[in-house]
Amino acid sequence: MNARAKILILALVQAGTMLAWAGYHERLWQTAPTFRIALNPIDPYDVLRGRYFILNPRGTAIGPERPSEDSLLSAAAYKAFLGSETSYTGKAQIGFCSSGAIRKICAIARPDAPLPAPTGALWTTGEVNLWRDPKKQFTGSIDLGLDRFFLPNRARLPAPENVPGWEIEVVHRPGLPLLPKRLWFGGKPVVFL
Amino acid sequence: MDERKVLDRHLAAWREAGLVAPELESRLRASSEPLLAREGIAWTRWALALLGGGLVLAGLILIVAENWELIPRWGKLAGWAALQIGFLLAAHESGRRFERPYLAEAFTLLAGGWVLAGIALVSQIFHLNSRPANGLWFWLVLILPAAWLLPRVATAVVAFVALVSALIAEIGDPQSLVAAQEVRSPWLWLAVPLLAIFAVSWLPRPAPWLRSWVGAWVFANAQFFLLAFGVSVVTNYFNDNRLGNAWIVAAVGLVAAAAWPARTLPVAWGNWGARGILGLSLLPWILLLLAIGGEASDALRLFAVGTAWVTQILAALLLIRVANRSGSALWVNLGFLALAVGILTRYFDLFGDYLQGGAALAMTGVLVLVILAFLESARRRTLRDSPAAPLAASGGQE
Numbered sequence: 260m261n262a263r264a265k266i267l268i269l270a271l272v273q274a275g276t277m278l279a280w281a282g283y284h285e286r287l288w289q290t291a292p293t294f295r296i297a298l299n300p301i302d303p304y305d306v307l308r309g310r311y312f313i314l315n316p317r318g319t320a321i322g323p324e325r326p327s328e329d330s331l332l333s334a335a336a337y338k339a340f341l342g343s344e345t346s347y348t349g350k351a352q353i354g355f356c357s358s359g360a361i362r363k364i365c366a367i368a369r370p371d372a373p374l375p376a377p378t379g380a381l382w383t384t385g386e387v388n389l390w391r392d393p394k395k396q397f398t399g400s401i402d403l404g405l406d407r408f409f410l411p412n413r414a415r416l417p418a419p420e421n422v423p424g425w426e427i428e429v430v431h432r433p434g435l436p437l438l439p440k441r442l443w444f445g446g447k448p449v450v451f452l
Numbered sequence: 453m454d455e456r457k458v459l460d461r462h463l464a465a466w467r468e469a470g471l472v473a474p475e476l477e478s479r480l481r482a483s484s485e486p487l488l489a490r491e492g493i494a495w496t497r498w499a500l501a502l503l504g505g506g507l508v509l510a511g512l513i514l515i516v517a518e519n520w521e522l523i524p525r526w527g528k529l530a531g532w533a534a535l536q537i538g539f540l541l542a543a544h545e546s547g548r549r550f551e552r553p554y555l556a557e558a559f560t561l562l563a564g565g566w567v568l569a570g571i572a573l574v575s576q577i578f579h580l581n582s583r584p585a586n587g588l589w590f591w592l593v594l595i596l597p598a599a600w601l602l603p604r605v606a607t608a609v610v611a612f613v614a615l616v617s618a619l620i621a622e623i624g625d626p627q628s629l630v631a632a633q634e635v636r637s638p639w640l641w642l643a644v645p646l647l648a649i650f651a652v653s654w655l656p657r658p659a660p661w662l663r664s665w666v667g668a669w670v671f672a673n674a675q676f677f678l679l680a681f682g683v684s685v686v687t688n689y690f691n692d693n694r695l696g697n698a699w700i701v702a703a704v705g706l707v708a709a710a711a712w713p714a715r716t717l718p719v720a721w722g723n724w725g726a727r728g729i730l731g732l733s734l735l736p737w738i739l740l741l742l743a744i745g746g747e748a749s750d751a752l753r754l755f756a757v758g759t760a761w762v763t764q765i766l767a768a769l770l771l772i773r774v775a776n777r778s779g780s781a782l783w784v785n786l787g788f789l790a791l792a793v794g795i796l797t798r799y800f801d802l803f804g805d806y807l808q809g810g811a812a813l814a815m816t817g818v819l820v821l822v823i824l825a826f827l828e829s830a831r832r833r834t835l836r837d838s839p840a841a842p843l844a845a846s847g848g849q850e
Contacts, residue, residue, distance in 0.1 A: 263544060265601045270540040273594050274533035277570045281529050284578040309517065406581045411520035439579040 287430050288440055294381065295361040295426040295443055296403075297329070302410075302420040312408040312420065314427055314439070318364045321389060321399040331356055331365035337389060337397040340367050346390035352434075353387075353401060354380030360446065361426060364401060383437050404436040405429065417444045459484055494554070501558035501606070509565045516573070525577045532570045539563035543602055557606040560598070564610030567594050585625055588618035599655040608652050608659040615648040623698040633696030637737050638677040640698055642670050642730070643705030646716050650708040653715035660719075667718035667726075668786070671771065674733030675790050678764035679797050681736055681757060691748075691756070693740055706730070720783045725774030732767040736760040764794045776838050784838075788831040795823055 301313040318330035321337070341347055354366030356379060366380055367387055374382055389399035405427065410416075418424065426443040442449040463480065466472045472480065512535070516528060523531070540563045547556030568591045574580070575587065592614040599607040623632040623640060632640060649666045652658055680690045695702055709716040713726035721729060736756040740748045748756070768790035775783030799819070800807075807816055 262548070262601075263541075266540050266544045267537070269597055269601050270537040272597070273540075273567060273570075274536050276594060277567075277574060278529060278533060281574045281577065284574070284580075285525075288578075404581055408579050409576045412517055413521060439581075 284438070287432070287438065291430045291432060292381075293428050293430055293440055294355065295428050296355075296405075296437075297361055297363075298425040298427055300408075300420045300425050302416075310410040310412055310414070312410060312442070314405045314408055316403055316405055316427070319401040319403060321397055321401065323396050323398075329363065331358065331363045332367065334397060336366060337391075340369070340387070341389060341391060341397075348388045349386065351385060351387040351401075352382050353385045353403065354382050356380050367401070381431050382433060383431060384435060385437075405439055408439050408442060417447075417449060497554040498557070501554045501561065505558040505561035505565065508562055509569065512566075513569055528573060528577065532566070532573055536563060536566050536570065539566055540598070540602070543604060547604065557604050560602055560604040560606035561610060564595050564598070564606065564614075567591055568614075583621070583625055583627065585618055585621035585628065588614060588621050592618055599657070603657065605657050605659040608655050608657055609662065611655060612648050612652045612659070612662055615651055616645055619644045619648060619701060623701055628697075630697045630701050632698035633694045634692040636690055636692040637695075638674055638734060639693075639695055639702040639706070639737065641673045641677070642733070643702040643709075645669055645705075646709040647701060647705030650705070650712060650716045653712075663716065664718045664720075666716065667721060667783075670717065670733075671729065671767075671786065671790070674729070674767065675764060675793070678733065678736070678760045678767070679794065681760035691737065691740055691753070693737055706734075718780075718783065720775045720778040720780035721771070722774045722778060725770060728770050728774075729767050732763040732770065735763050761798060765791065768794060772834060776834050779838050781835055781838075784834055785831065788827055788834075792824060792827050795827075796820065799823075 297317040298312075299315045299317055301315055302310075303313060304310055318332075320329075321332075340351075350370045352368040352370060352372070352374065353364055354368070354374070355362035356365035362381065368374060370384070374380075383403070385404055386402040387399065388402070389397060391397055408427065424445045428440045428443060428448070429437040430440050431437065459481070463472065463477055467474075467477060516523065516531075520528075539559050543556050543559035543563055546552045546559060568587075571587050571591055571594075575582070592611065595607070595610050595614060599611060622628050623630055623635075623644070625631055635641070645666045649662055652662065677690055709730055710727055713721065713723045713730075717726035717730075736759045739752065739756045739759055743749065743752055768787050771790070772784050772787035775781075775787060799816075803816075807813060
C-alpha cells in the first residue's frame, strides 16, 4: 500500500468516525422518544463559546423557597431517598411524569435501587445533591446534565429569555442522561437549521 | 536552500567530475552529519506555516458560524469531511510531489486543528454537554495515527497541544479521577508540559525544538514561583501543596523528566543540569512536604522561604553553567536575565520598606545600574570564554 493510500484511509477513518458520531445523534433525534421540560433560561454571550442558553431547567432546585409548581417531588420522596442518611451527593435515577403538555420530575432513586412507583414515569440518570438540615427541611439540587443550548449567532428569538414559556424538548434514552433536541416557546418549537 | 541540499548538489557535481569516489562520498557525508544535525530551524517558515494554517482554520470556522442557519446540518458535516480529506491529501502531496515541506507542515497543522473543529461542530449541532476533557481526548485519538502516516513534524506539535489541553481539562474538572485540588504551587505547571513532551517524544517525528519551548516554560515558571514563594509567608498563597488526585499527573510528569531529561528538556541543559534545575526549582515545596503531620511549622516555612531565595539564584547559575558548556548563548542570556531579576527582587524584598526620599531612590538607581553593569560584563565574559562551539549561533535547536 503506498503512502497516498494510507493517508486517504486515515482521512476516511477520521471523517467516518465523526460522521458516525453525528449519525448516532441524528438517529436518536429521529427515532428516540422525546418530551419537554420547562426552563428558566439565561442568555449569556461568551467570546469562546459564542451565543447560548444556560438552560436552567425548572424543578431542579430543592428547598423550601422553590416554587412548588415546578416539581412533583414531595418531602416523603426526599425522605425515602435519603433513608437514614442526612445527605447524599452522587448519581441517581430521576423519573419524569406527565403534567399537561410537559413532564416534571416526580421521583428520584439511588442508582442501584429498583425503580419505584409512580408507574408511567420515564426514568433517566443525573446527579442529586440532597441534605436534610436540622429543621428537617430538605435542600439541594438535581443536575440533569442539561447545561447549555447553542444558539446561532444571528438567530432571532421569539421572546427574551426572561419571559416565561421557554421549554426544552429532550431525547429520552432509558438509563442514560437526557439529550437536548430543540427549544420551544409558548407551546411552539423554535426552529434552527 | 538548506545545508543538506547544498551538500547534495556539491557532492553530485564532484561525483560527475570524477573528483570523489563513492566510498569517499559516504565518508564525507558521515563526517558532515553532526554539523547537519545542528542545522538551524527555519523559524520564519514555521511562523508563516502556523500563521497561515491558523488563519485558514479561524476563517473557515467563522464562515460556518456566520452562516449557521443557511447551511443544513448535514451540509456542515459533509463540508467538514470533504475539507479534512482535502487537507490531509494536500499535506501529503505538497510535501512529496511539489517539494514544499513547510506548506505540507501548514496543511498538517490545519488538518489537526480541523479535527478539533469537527468535534466542536458535532457538539454544537447536537448540543452535547459532555466534559471538555472528553472532546480533547477524542481529538488526540483521532490525530495520533497521522504521526505515523504523515512524515511531518507538525503531527507532533498538534499531538503536544492536544495532550496538554486534555491534561489541563482533566485536572481542572472536579469530577475527574485526577482532579486538582489546588494549583498554587509549581508541581502541575511544570509537570503537565513535561508529561506531554515526554509522551510526544516517542512519536516517529517528535519535533526536538518543542523541548526548548518546554524548557523555557519550565524555567520561567519555576523562577516565577521561586521569586513569589517569599510572599507566601504573609499571604500563604504559593505554598499550597494540596494537589488532590492530580498528584498522579505531577508525579508521572516529573519522574519522566528526571529519568529521561534527553526526551523532555533542552539538549543545552545536559542530563544532570536538567535534573539539577528541576530539583532546585521544586526544593522549597519538597521541604514543605516533609512537615510532620502535614502542617508545616513557622520555622519550616521560614526555612523553605530561605531555600527558595537560594535555589532561585542557584538554578539561574546552574543554567548559565550548563548552557555555557554546551555553547548555547540563548540559554546563557536567559540565565543571566533570571539572575538579574532575582537579585533585584531580593534587594527590594529586603530594603523596599526603607526606600523613602530622593537620596534613597537615587542610590538605589545607582546600585541597580552597577549590578546590571556587573552582570552584563560577566555575561560577555562567559560567552567569550565558552568552552564549546556556539550551538545557538545557528539560531537553532537550542
